[in-house]
Amino acid sequence: MRLLQLAFIVSLTSGFAAILIYITGVSKLYGTRQLSDEDIEALQSLQGSFQKCVSSNGLGIQAVSGTDFCxxxxxFPSDTDSKWRDPKTGEPEGLSFSFNLCEAVATWEQVRNSTTILTKEFIDALPNGWEDYAWQRINKGILLNRCENKTLCMEKLSLVLPEIPPYFPRQFGQCAVVGNSGDLLKTRENGAPIQNYTDYVGKKSTFxxxxxxxxxxxxxxxxLYDTGKEVLIIKTTIHDIMNKMILEIPIRNPVYLMLGASFGSAAKGTGLKALEFALSICDTVDMYGFTVDPGYKNGRGISRSLEKVILHCRLVKIHSPMRSDPNRVVKWVPDRGTIAAAxxxxxxxxxxVGAGSGDILGACSIIKKQVKGKRTGVSGLRKAVMEHQKYVKRTTMYPLxxxxxHGLLCTVPNS
Incomplete structure (x- = not known):
């Protein structure tokens, strides 16, 4: 019997590919009247290549097309042993899972261009940002009467709220996201230790x-790591206890709150958020300790936190016990032209928002001016960062x- 360790994740990759993310709450499709013949051909081409890629590299998994292009x-193979059971009904999870290819590929550019660290700039730029949003990022924030006392809200957030994003898209080349799985004893998650496990998980930890x-x-x-060197990113809310620790111990590490919403607000698992953060600052991402392929028998069941991710063969490489050969060849990888057209x-x-527009700001639902004197230069950073900043015209993009x-909040230079 084969073991299904991780539903919705197809470990297809050894090369780097576009990431296709299924977002909860699939949007209703509006027909094909607005699509050109070239658009329809692009969607058909992507669907066909995706099916071939899964068939060739999915260890028995098949991708079956539905009633439309998306x-x-x-x-999964019929002899797969589904180990995860619904906690309410006790029923095992099924062996087939649907997702929307169009939703996935349409989100791609947004993920790669956005920042995922909550900033004061973001809250200030949101319409009624302090009254409608800021209190939600504070533990028991509902007691603050929608930040009626803005000074108090700012005080509670101040230790984890940078003025502007501390990182740029493309700032790092190759990154590793390391999970808590028993498969692995550099974006790391939660309280996973390093000491005594360096032979399995490596020595370096940045985030x-x-x-x-x-x-x-x-x-x-x-x-857990060299004091003060690891950046700590909290995906939920700031708590008075945390602020007290930061001030009184003191904690020297940079501490931030995560903003990310690109993968959908229902996709809240730490693993998925770690991947989202890594993709917002890295060219390519290697994942360790998340997925187990059909046929692997040493797992603990389905990881619900990553269930909405579909990896489609160029920017993310998944490492698992059944894919140990770093030189393995992935067949039927869609080329960048096919993905861009689709x-x-x-x-x-x-x-x-901004569909089909050649303007990088076309996807911006909200556009605000950046505060003068608050930006940091990109000189001295990777060439990829400088090229990307030129491409987006020094715009900072935040998911909403x-x-x-699926519009963005964008802040643009004053001049």
């Missing part, structure tokens, strides 16, 4: 993404939750 069903439980033990987490067509079909058309 719907795909991942079908650590924390869930609510780990964040409450911020003092202990800060001691993305434009998908944006039109889903009526995304629950925004019709």
């Amino acid at each position: 719907e795909i069903t991942l079908q 650590r993404l924390l869930n609510r439980g780990s964040a409450k033990a911020l003092d202990k987490v800060a001691e 993305r434009i067509a998908s944006e039109k079909l889903l009526r995304r 939750e629950h925004n019709p058309g």
Whole structure:
């Protein structure tokens, strides 16, 4: 019997490929009347290449097309042993999972261009940002009467709220995201230790993404790696206890709150958020300790935190016990031209903000001016950073939750 360790993740990759993300709450499709013949051909080409890629590299998994250009069903082999059971019904999880290919590819550009660290600039630029949003990032923030006392809210957030993003898209070349799985004893997660496990997980750790439980033990987490060197990113809310630790111990590590909403507000697992953060600052990402392929028998069940991710063969490489050969060849990888054309067509079909526009600001639902004197230069950073900043015209882009058309909040230079 084969073991299904991780539903919705197809470990297809050894090369680097575009990431295709299924977002909860698939948008209703509006027909093909707004698509050109070239758009339809692009969607058909992407769907066909995706099916071939899964068939060739998915260890028995098949991608079955649905009733339109976008719907795909991942079908695991019939002898797969599904170990995850619904906690309410006790029923094992099924062996087929649907996702929307158009939703996935349309989100691609947004993920790669956005920042995922919460900043004061973002809150200030949001319409009624302090009254409607800021209090939600503070533990028991509902007691603050929608930040009626803005000074108090700013005080509670001040230790984890930079004025502007501390990192740029493309700032790092190759990054590793290391999970908590038993498969692995550099973006790390939660309280996963390093000491005594360096032969398995490596010695370097640059960022650590924390869930609510780990964040409450911020003092202990800060001691897991060289004191003060690891950046700690909290995906939930700031708590008075955390602020007290930062000030009184003190904790020397930079501590931030995560903003990311690109993968959908329902995709809240630490693993998925770590991947989202890594993709927002890195060219390519290697993942360790997340996925187990069909046929691998040493797993602990389905990882729900990553269930909405579909990896499609160029920017993300998944490492697992059944894919140990670093030189393995991945067949039927869609080329960048196919992916780019399908993305434009998908944006039109889903009526995304700025669909089909050649203007980089076309996807911006909200545009505000940047505060003078607050930006940091990119001189001395990687060439890829400088090229990207030129491409986006020095615009900073933030994802917006629950925004019709998946628009962005953008801050642009004053001059």
